[in-house]
Amino acid sequence: MARIAVVTSHPPFSVGGHLVIARELETALRAAGHEATVTYTPHGQFNEQTAAYWATWLTDLAVAHDGHRVDQVISLRYPSYAIRHPVHVCWLNHRMREYYDLWDRFSNNLSWRARAKQHVRRRLIHAGDHYLLTRNVTRVFAQSKTIQKRLTRWGGIPSEVIYPPAPKRSYRCDDYEDYLFVVSRLTPLKRIDLIINALAHPDAVGVKCLIGGDGEDRRRLQSLIEARGLENRVTLLGQLDESTLINHYARCRAVCYPPLQEDYGFVTVESFSASKPIITCTDSGGPTELVQSGVSGLITEPTSVALASAIGTLMADRALAQKYGSAGRHFADSLSWDETLRQLLIV
Numbered sequence: 645m646a647r648i649a650v651v652t653s654h655p656p657f658s659v660g661g662h663l664v665i666a667r668e669l670e671t672a673l674r675a676a677g678h679e680a681t682v683t684y685t686p687h688g689q690f691n692e693q694t695a696a697y698w699a700t701w702l703t704d705l706a707v708a709h710d711g712h713r714v715d716q717v718i719s720l721r722y723p724s725y726a727i728r729h730p731v732h733v734c735w736l737n738h739r740m741r742e743y744y745d746l747w748d749r750f751s752n753n754l755s756w757r758a759r760a761k762q763h764v765r766r767r768l769i770h771a772g773d774h775y776l777l778t779r780n781v782t783r784v785f786a787q788s789k790t791i792q793k794r795l796t797r798w799g800g801i802p803s804e805v806i807y808p809p810a811p812k813r814s815y816r817c818d819d820y821e822d823y824l825f826v827v828s829r830l831t832p833l834k835r836i837d838l839i840i841n842a843l844a845h846p847d848a849v850g851v852k853c854l855i856g857g858d859g860e861d862r863r864r865l866q867s868l869i870e871a872r873g874l875e876n877r878v879t880l881l882g883q884l885d886e887s888t889l890i891n892h893y894a895r896c897r898a899v900c901y902p903p904l905q906e907d908y909g910f911v912t913v914e915s916f917s918a919s920k921p922i923i924t925c926t927d928s929g930g931p932t933e934l935v936q937s938g939v940s941g942l943i944t945e946p947t948s949v950a951l952a953s954a955i956g957t958l959m960a961d962r963a964l965a966q967k968y969g970s971a972g973r974h975f976a977d978s979l980s981w982d983e984t985l986r987q988l989l990i991v
Contacts, residue, residue, distance in 0.1 A: 646715040646991045648673050648680045649705050651724045652737075653687040653696070660829070661910050662721050662737045665787075668811050669718065669735075669988075672981035685724045693723070693740070693765065697772055700726035715991040725776050733988055734781045735806060736791055738907045743769045744798050745905060774799040782990065788908045790929040806987055807934070809979035810913040813886065817919040817969065818894040820962045823852040824955060825896035825920075827889065827911055830859030830880075834903045837861075837868055838925075838948060844872040845952035851959050852877050853900075854892060856884040893918035897965050898941075898958040902951060905929040913979065916940065916972030921965050923954045940972035 650673070652666045666682050673680035685703070686696040700723045705714050717729040721737040742750040743766040751759050777784055777799070784803040786792035795801040824843075828834040836855060842848055855865075855878065862880060869878045884892070893899070899915040900923045908930040915922050916934075922941035924931040937943035942958065944950040958965050 646678050646989070647712065648678050648989070648991075649683050649714050649717045649729075650680060650720070651683045651685060651705070651717055651727050652720040653700075653722065653724045654684045655687045661908065664811055664910060665737065665808050666720055668808070668981070669984075671812065672985060676982070676985055683727075685727060687723075693769065697723040697726050700724060701728065704728045706730060716989065718988055719781070722773070723776075725781055726772075728780065730782075731991055732781045733783050733785065733990060734777060735785045735787060735988060736777075736795070736803070737787055738791060739773050739794070739798075740769060745794055770798060774801065777801050785988065788930040789933050790905065791907055804987075806984055807979055808908060808910070808913075809981050809984060810910065810917045810976055812981075813890055813914075813917075815890060815914070815917040816894045817973075820897045820920075820965050820969070821895045822959070823854055823896055824959060825854055825856070825892050825899050826901070827856040827884065827892070827899070828901065828903070829857050830855075830861040830865060832861055833906075834859075834861075835925075835946070836865055838902055838946065838951060839900050840865065840868050840872060840874065840878060841948035842951035842955055843874055843878060845948055847949070847952040847956040848959070849956075850877070851955055854879050854881055854896075856881045856889065856892065858883045890918075893920060896920060897962065898923060898955075898969075900924075900951070900955060901928070901931055902944075902946065903928050903931070904946075906931055909934075913976050916969075916976035919966075919969040919973040921958060921968035921972055923951070923958065925951070934975065936971070936975075940968050940975060942968075 650666050650669050670680045670682050685700040705717050716731040719725040719734045722739045725734045785806045786803040792803050792805050795803050898921045901911045902925040906929040912922050912931045912934045922935050925946040927946050935941040942954040944954045
């Protein structure tokens with residue numbers, strides 16, 4: 645039995661896939677007979693990043709507060725990989741994307757003075773991340789090929805890919821009812837507006853859609869639903885508890901998940917675990933790696949017209965949705981926490 649610290653940063657009052665992975669990893673380690681705990685490091689806003697990295701770097705987890713040694717650290721995201729331990733594996737969710745792949749999107753909205761300031765901060769973050777991910781950790785794993793490519797592009801940092809299995813929930817498939825299910829944080833990067841615009845297209849006429857989740861984009865999305873005249877077909881459900889979430893996975897015809905360059909996206913493997921096909925886009929990142937178009941779902945160009953065609957195809961053919969969903973279930977079953985631990989543990 646080993647004592648393992650799972651380390652991640654966590655903004656207060658937020659919910660995200662990184663936190664789910666941390667807790668699921670802790671549970672899997674305990675089920676395998678190890679002593680495990682999740683340790684949270686400072687997250688830091690844009691003007692607090694230096695302090696967050698520094699505070700994390702000053703934390704040495706070789707010995708726990710109870711005076712007993714910690715055998716290994718598994719860190720997940722920035723700046724948690726700054727924590728110090730002689731046996732430190734990083735299973736990377738993501739670095740601070742605004743300073744990497746989202747830089748143009750982020751910086752274009754800044755004044756020239758603010759952009760210059762953030763450019764300096766970006767160079768410091770890049771240098772710090774490169775040092776930490778090459779000198780402060782024993783080994784680096786990426787949670788998707790999308791993340792792996794970013795590591796290669798920005799820093800030439802070698803890594804191996806381990807896809808996280810779905811959270812251990814009571815997934816089931818009750819039916820393939822006549823509605824499309826969407827679940828996501830309602831933020832611009834998740835592109836829920838692309839789905840709404842697709843549902844207004846003639847190829848998706850009559851399709852009903854339930855959207856679970858909440859976020860800062862909710863008011864804008866509700867206005868878009870009304871502007872498109874879709875109030876009778878598209879419903880924003882708000883935040884869902886686990887039972888309701890599992891129930892919709894079990895009953896829906898298919899799941900649509902078209903984010904922009906998602907790091908991984910648990911929605912894909914959760915849908916597959918419920919034997920439901922996924923509709924995603926060519927630039928959606930992690931989900932595109934997991935879906936085989938024409939086998940376990942459909943991958944389309946990121947336009948409302950293309951997405952509408954894919955939605956219409958699956959919503960009109962229950963048997964096809966069932967066929968794709970079965971293939972997705974086979975893939976989801978191939979991912980296991982036992983195999984994940986075999987690769988992550990080096991003690």
